[in-house]
Amino acid sequence: MKDIKEVETGILDELKNTSIDASKCMQCGVCSASCPSGRHTTLNIRKLVRIAGKTTDILSSEELWMCTTCYNCQERCPRNINIVDILLDIRAISVHQGFIHPEHRAVCEMLLEYGHAVPINEKNRKKRVNLGLEELPETVHKYVDGLEEVKSLLASCGFGKLIEHTESGVTEDKT
Numbered sequence: 736m737k738d739i740k741e742v743e744t745g746i747l748d749e750l751k752n753t754s755i756d757a758s759k760c761m762q763c764g765v766c767s768a769s770c771p772s773g774r775h776t777t778l779n780i781r782k783l784v785r786i787a788g789k790t791t792d793i794l795s796s797e798e799l800w801m802c803t804t805c806y807n808c809q810e811r812c813p814r815n816i817n818i819v820d821i822l823l824d825i826r827a828i829s830v831h832q833g834f835i836h837p838e839h840r841a842v843c844e845m846l847l848e849y850g851h852a853v854p855i856n857e858k859n860r861k862k863r864v865n866l867g868l869e870e871l872p873e874t875v876h877k878y879v880d881g882l883e884e885v886k887s888l889l890a891s892c893g894f895g896k897l898i899e900h901t902e903s904g905v906t907e908d909k910t
């Protein structure tokens with residue numbers, strides 16, 4: 736796991752630029768009260784908005800990944816703050832800095848190898864048929880010639896290199 740102290744300088748500026756909108760927050764708590772994930776996890780979106788742009792600790796925060804991006808909070812915020820968009824930008828910075836959950840990394844590796852986040856196997860084929868679906872989904876599983884195109888698309892945008900650069904975990908929550 737990457738030590739947050741190793742995070743290159745300038746990231747705080749990047750976070751600040753990403754989170755300018757968050758400075759309009761009046762900490763009313765409407766976002767947290769509207770958050771379905773917050774009822775079942777430690778996610779406190781009001782707190783994340785408060786610290787957005789202020790500390791690099793947010794980059795290794797577990798909470799950053801507990802949001803399901805349902806947009807409830809953003810739709811209800813009385814200050815019209817782009818809460819979820821800010822969160823997604825911070826997630827992107829976080830991954831570029833090498834922080835990623837092992838589970839997310841595994842999904843990315845599946846995508847890189849199979850062009851699909853969920854590889855097909857005998858069990859999944861049977862399940863699909865039992866559900867009345869075609870044995871193979873309308874993806875590279877069915878159109879296998881498309882796999883090389885998907886791989887070259889992922890390579891062209893640097894996705895493989897990005898995932899290689901990440902560690903297999905995030906640090907404990909420091910926010």
Ligand code: SF4
Nearest residue numbers: 760762763764766812
């Ligand atoms: S609803 Fe908007 S203004 Fe209120 S705490 Fe959340 S982000 Fe801040």
Ligand code: SF4
Nearest residue numbers: 770802803805806808
């Ligand atoms: S978008 Fe995320 S933070 Fe906002 S209400 Fe939904 S789960 Fe909560």
